[in-house]
Amino acid sequence: MAETLTPTALTLKDIAREAGVSLATVDRVLHNRPGVRPDTVRRVKAAIERNSFQPHVAAAELARGRARRFAFVMPSGSNPFMQQIEAYLGEMSAWLSARRLSVETVTTDVFDPSVLAGTLEALSGDCDGVAVVALDHPSVRAAINDLVDAGTKVVTLVSDVPSARRHHYVGIDNIAAGRTAGALVGRLVGQKSGKVAIVAGSQGLRDHAERIFGFNQVMASEFPGLSVLPVLEGRDEDDRSEQVLARLLGRHADVVGLYNVGAGTQGVAKALSDAGEGKVVFVGHDVTVLTRRLLLQGVMDAAISQNPGHEARAAVRVLLALARGEPILREQEKIRIDIVMRDNLP
Amino acid sequence: MAETLTPTALTLKDIAREAGVSLATVDRVLHNRPGVRPDTVRRVKAAIERNSFQPHVAAAELARGRARRFAFVMPSGSNPFMQQIEAYLGEMSAWLSARRLSVETVTTDVFDPSVLAGTLEALSGDCDGVAVVALDHPSVRAAINDLVDAGTKVVTLVSDVPSARRHHYVGIDNIAAGRTAGALVGRLVGQKSGKVAIVAGSQGLRDHAERIFGFNQVMASEFPGLSVLPVLEGRDEDDRSEQVLARLLGRHADVVGLYNVGAGTQGVAKALSDAGEGKVVFVGHDVTVLTRRLLLQGVMDAAISQNPGHEARAAVRVLLALARGEPILREQEKIRIDIVMRDNLP
DNA sequence: CTGTTAGCGCTTTCAC
DNA sequence: GTGAAAGCGCTAACAG
Numbered sequence: 001m002a003e004t005l006t007p008t009a010l011t012l013k014d015i016a017r018e019a020g021v022s023l024a025t026v027d028r029v030l031h032n033r034p035g036v037r038p039d040t041v042r043r044v045k046a047a048i049e050r051n052s053f054q055p056h057v058a059a060a061e062l063a064r065g066r067a068r069r070f071a072f073v074m075p076s077g078s079n080p081f082m083q084q085i086e087a088y089l090g091e092m093s094a095w096l097s098a099r100r101l102s103v104e105t106v107t108t109d110v111f112d113p114s115v116l117a118g119t120l121e122a123l124s125g126d127c128d129g130v131a132v133v134a135l136d137h138p139s140v141r142a143a144i145n146d147l148v149d150a151g152t153k154v155v156t157l158v159s160d161v162p163s164a165r166r167h168h169y170v171g172i173d174n175i176a177a178g179r180t181a182g183a184l185v186g187r188l189v190g191q192k193s194g195k196v197a198i199v200a201g202s203q204g205l206r207d208h209a210e211r212i213f214g215f216n217q218v219m220a221s222e223f224p225g226l227s228v229l230p231v232l233e234g235r236d237e238d239d240r241s242e243q244v245l246a247r248l249l250g251r252h253a254d255v256v257g258l259y260n261v262g263a264g265t266q267g268v269a270k271a272l273s274d275a276g277e278g279k280v281v282f283v284g285h286d287v288t289v290l291t292r293r294l295l296l297q298g299v300m301d302a303a304i305s306q307n308p309g310h311e312a313r314a315a316v317r318v319l320l321a322l323a324r325g326e327p328i329l330r331e332q333e334k335i336r337i338d339i340v341m342r343d344n345l346p
Numbered sequence: 347m348a349e350t351l352t353p354t355a356l357t358l359k360d361i362a363r364e365a366g367v368s369l370a371t372v373d374r375v376l377h378n379r380p381g382v383r384p385d386t387v388r389r390v391k392a393a394i395e396r397n398s399f400q401p402h403v404a405a406a407e408l409a410r411g412r413a414r415r416f417a418f419v420m421p422s423g424s425n426p427f428m429q430q431i432e433a434y435l436g437e438m439s440a441w442l443s444a445r446r447l448s449v450e451t452v453t454t455d456v457f458d459p460s461v462l463a464g465t466l467e468a469l470s471g472d473c474d475g476v477a478v479v480a481l482d483h484p485s486v487r488a489a490i491n492d493l494v495d496a497g498t499k500v501v502t503l504v505s506d507v508p509s510a511r512r513h514h515y516v517g518i519d520n521i522a523a524g525r526t527a528g529a530l531v532g533r534l535v536g537q538k539s540g541k542v543a544i545v546a547g548s549q550g551l552r553d554h555a556e557r558i559f560g561f562n563q564v565m566a567s568e569f570p571g572l573s574v575l576p577v578l579e580g581r582d583e584d585d586r587s588e589q590v591l592a593r594l595l596g597r598h599a600d601v602v603g604l605y606n607v608g609a610g611t612q613g614v615a616k617a618l619s620d621a622g623e624g625k626v627v628f629v630g631h632d633v634t635v636l637t638r639r640l641l642l643q644g645v646m647d648a649a650i651s652q653n654p655g656h657e658a659r660a661a662v663r664v665l666l667a668l669a670r671g672e673p674i675l676r677e678q679e680k681i682r683i684d685i686v687m688r689d690n691l692p
Numbered sequence: 693c694t695g696t697t698a699g700c701g702c703t704t705t706c707a708c
Numbered sequence: 709g710t711g712a713a714a715g716c717g718c719t720a721a722c723a724g
Contacts, residue, residue, distance in 0.1 A: 009413065009446065011701055022711045027703065035709060054443045059701035061404035062716050067355065094673060097400045100355060179689040187647075190536030218689065301533075309677045327440060331655045336692055339685035341533075343525040343564065346682055357717055368695045373719065381693060405717035408700045 010053050019047040030055060031325070057324065067100040070319050071123050072157070073116070073132040076107040079236075079263065080288045081308060082133065085157075088312035096316070103316065113137035120147060129153035129319035131170070134161045136206045153322040157315050158306070159207050167322050170315045170335060172306045174207045177337050178214025178261075181283050184302050184339065185215075185257040186223035188281045193225035194256035199245055201236035201262035208261050211285075215259055226257060234264040242267030249275040260284035265291055269299055287340050295342045305338040307346075356399050365393040376401060377671070403670065413446040416665050417469050418503070419462070419478040422453040425582075425609065426634045427654060428479065431503075434658035442662070449662065459483035466493060475499035475665035477516070480507045482552045499668035503661050504652070505553050513668050516661045516681060518652045520553045523683050524560025524607075527629050530648050530685065531561075531603040532569035534627045539571035540602035545591055547582035547608035554607050557631075561605055572603060580610040588613030595621040606630035611637055615645055633686050641688045651684040653692075 016026045021044060028036050029044040036044075047053075072089065074082050086105055096103055108119040110133050120143035123130055130147060134140055134156045144164040147154050153167050160169040185196060196219065200208045212231060219228050232248060234241030241264030249255055249271060258280050260268045265284055272280055284291060287305045294300035314333040321328045340346065362372045367390060374382050375390040382390075393399075418435060420428050432451055442449055454465040456479050466489035469476055476493060480486055480502045490510040493500050501514040508515075531542060542565065546554045558577060565574050578594060580587030587610030595601055595617060604626050606614045611630055618626055628646045630637060632654075640646035660679040667674045686692065 013701080023702080024704085024711060025709085028710090031703095037709060040709080054440065056408070056446060056701055057444045058404040058407035058446075059716090060703075062402070062408055062718085063701075063703040065703080065716055088677070091677065092675070094400065095675065098403045098672065100402060100404075176689060180687065183687055183689045188533055214689075307682075313675075313678055326444065329438070329441065329659075331434070331437070332659055334692075336653075336684070337690040338682070339687065339690060341526065341529055341685065343522060343529045343560075344683040344685060346680075359717080369718080370695060370697095370720085371693090374694090377719095383693060386693080402717055405700090406719075408702085409717075409719040411700060411719080 010051050012055065015044070015047045015051065015053050018051070019044045057326070060324070061099070067102055068128045068320070068323055069126065070101065070103045070129040070131065070316065071127045072103060072105045072315070073110070073119055073123070073130060074105055074107050075110040075133055080290075081263075081286050082158075084288070084308035085312045088309040089316070091309075092313065092316065099320075101316075101320065110135055113139045116140050117143035120144065123147065124150050124152065127152055128323045129155070131155045131157045131315040131319060133157050133159055134164075134166075135159070136161045136163070140164070153319050155315055155318050155322075157311060159205075168318050168328065168333075170311055170318060170333065172335050172337050174210035175214040175217075177285075177304050177306075178211035178216075179218045180214075180337055180339065181211065181259050181285075181302075181304050182215040182218030183222070184283050184304075185259055185281050186219065186226060188283075188301050189223075189226065189257050191225075192256050194227075194254040195252050196226050196228045196257040196259065197245065197248055197252075197255050198228065198231045198259045198261060199234050199241055199264065199268055200231050201264065202233055203231060205262070211261050215261075229255075234262075234267065236263040238264050238267035238270075240264070240267070242271045245271035246274060255280055257281040258283070265294070269294055273299065287346060292345060295340070295345060298342070301341070303340045305340045306335050307338060311335055356397050358401065361390070361393050361397065361399050364397070365390045403672070406670070407445070413448055414474045414666070414669055415472065416447065416449045416475040416477065416662065417473045418449060418451045418661070419456070419465055419469070419476060420451060420453050421456040421479055426636075427609075427632050428504075430634070430654035431658045434655040435662070437655075438659065438662065445666075447662075447666065456481055459485045462486050463489035466490065469493065470496050470498065473498055474669045475501070477501045477503045477661040477665060479503050479505055480510075480512075481505070482507045482509070486510070499665050501661055501664050501668075503657060505551075514664050514674065514679070516657055516664060516679065518681050518683050520556035521560040521563075523631075523650050523652075524557035524562075525564045526560075526683055526685065527557065527605050527631075527648075527650050528561040528564030529568070530629050530650075531605055531627050532565065532572060534629075534647050535569075535572065535603050537571075538602050540573075540600040541598050542572050542574045542603035542605065543591065543594055543598075543601050544574065544577045544605045544607060545580050545587055545610065545614055546577050547610065548579055549577060551608070557607050561607075575601075580608075580613065582609035584610050584613035584616075586610070586613070588617045591617035592620060599623075601626055603627045604629070611640070615640055619645065633692060638691060641686070641691060644688070647687070649686045651686045652681050653684060657681055 012023055012026050016023050029041050109115045117139040141161055141164040148165050155168040155170050156166045158171045203209050232244040282300045283302045285304050287303050291303050318333050358369050358372050362369050375387050455461045463485040487507050487510040494511050500512045501516050502512050504517045506515040549555050578590040629648045631650050633649050633651045637649050664679050
């Protein structure tokens with residue numbers, strides 16, 4: 001049995017002939033450009049529909065001449081996860097240049113709303129598309145909307161600003177990620193009852209807050225034997241995370257589970273090992289050099305991960321599809337919540 | 347701070363001028379075509395290197411005229427996982443036709459080596475690339491090698507034939523998948539000790555055998571409290587799987603874990619629920635309509651999954667990259683072992 | 693062995 | 709409003 005997809009191979013010229021107009025007119029209709037009589041538009045659209053005509057992307061790309069420019073606005077500082085995304089962008093360079101695409105990485109203080117907004121505004125005009133690790137703040141929202149209004153395609157990356165009119169969000173559902181973490185902690189603890197600790201960077205960060213929300217949801221509804229302690233804030237720093245956690249472990253002898261919501265993993269692991277005495281189920285986020293080692297050593301039990309390579313490539317592909325007016329393959333661009341344990345380390 | 351990738355925008359003509367030859371000669375060198383003096387080859391290659399020249403894929407694609415044809419050789423019958431792959435190929439149809447690619451799906455009895463080999467041989471000539479769900483058998487290996495020798499690009503899909511000279515394998519590491527399943531069963535069972543059952547389609551299938559191998563590895567080394575019962579064979583059929591498992595559960599009261607290696611999931615779930623009496627940790631493979639429901643109901647605890655959409659798209663992209671002589675983004679095309687639990691269902 | 697040339701199917705001026 | 713025509717950068721004949 002055989003089934004063939006995509007039989008067609010028509011060209012603009014064919015459509016033009018069939019609609020009784022010129023190439024240029026079909027092109028104008030295809031791109032919703034003004035200057036065509038409504039009636040002509042209808043005729044041409046009809047011909048396009050009737051033949052389910054697909055313009056040849058390669059030809060379009062070649063004809064337009066000028067290269068497309070995209071910018072990635074990333075946090076300055078040494079967040080390993082963000083560095084991984086940048087590294088994967090670098091790995092795409094041959095792919096990009098073979099398509100005459102240029103990607104510029106701009107680092108900025110994404111935690112300062114006005115600085116971030118300023119960076120975004122400065123990009124207006126010289127970019128076809130922008131991917132931004134965004135803080136959810138009114139002035140950032142405004143800056144994104146301005147970019148969109150100026151015709152720039154915008155995707156939020158890792159951290160979303162749902163209220164802005166960005167074209168797409170490339171990242172995970174953090175509430176679901178928190179729920180997944182909760183289910184893992186609960187299931188891996190097993191029959192035991194006891195307390196569960198949470199270490200976050202800050203509850204003011206949208207993604208952290210959402211993860212904690214999801215985590216608590218599952219804990220409350222499915223693991224009544226486990227009681228969740230108040231959230232510790234480690235500011236994503238190793239030292240501080242270690243201190244706050246060590247203090248907590250000193251006060252509570254029956255901590256059986258730990259959810260590390262953000263970074264500061266090194267400090268968390270230190271506090272845990274210093275406390276000694278009985279295995280604590282430890283679930284955190286992201287696969288880095290460090291978490292990989294902790295997973296292999298059995299110190300960490302699972303990492304909830306969003307694939308940084310996938311995020312980098314998805315952001316580029318989505319921006320490109322948006323710029324070209326192509327449909328987005330939603331299934332392909334959706335970032336999944338990966339559960340990574342020792343045996344399925346990527 | 348800003349860093350720019352891919353600054354270049356040279357063309358073949360620039361290289362030709364710099365090397366003191368014509369366009370055609372550069373093209374010949376670029377594609378390793380014969381008929382160029384070794385010395386000229388060197389000069390041209392030097393110019394290409396020196397400028398790290400990247401030919402414009404869109405231009406190349408446009409110039410070659412004829413569309414590329416790929417064939418997917420899939421198992422006949424109603425394996426839901428394979429049907430998902432085919433469905434995702436269907437979803438790519440607009441993407442494919444915008445690139446003037448055609449993908450033909452051929453279904454055949456992949457479990458009969460000679461039939462499969464025959465199907466592959468018949469494809470020789472009229473295809474630029476073939477993706478095949480392959481049985482590992484000498485005559486299949488020979489058929490694959492013949493295709494490769496004829497210049498067709500070949501990728502194995504889901505199930506590999508490592509001994510053949512296929513260009514790429516798109517699928518998971520099944521030993522690691524089995525290990526992951528083992529770790530999950532062991533960890534989710536918790537402190538309890540008892541017996542663990544395995545239901546497979548057939549131990550003669552390479553992927554099933556590898557999964558069982560990995561599963562046993564982990565069980566033996568890490569969960570001494572759990573003893574693995576002899577493998578049951580359900581031929582991937584619901585009825586038979588139910589029967590063999592029901593019989594086993596009747597004989598052993600202390601089964602605490604179950605690994606379903608292949609299909610027949612419906613039957614396995616039936617046998618389990620009929621047996622009643624105490625929760626058995628149930629880990630299986632793939633996210634289908636059925637396993638999704640079982641996960642939500644809490645009957646199944648985890649599914650080890652390979653993303654069928656990713657496999658479909660990766661196979662197409664790899665065939666395309668091979669046909670174009672482009673590098674493959676290995677990280678992108680690698681199929682990961684997904685752990686899917688209720689809260690991270692895709 | 694090497695060069696010349698005619699497109700591929702679009703986009704984009706520039707005329708009408 | 710609409711059309712004609714000149715390319716975009718490469719490939720593939722065909723000459724030499």
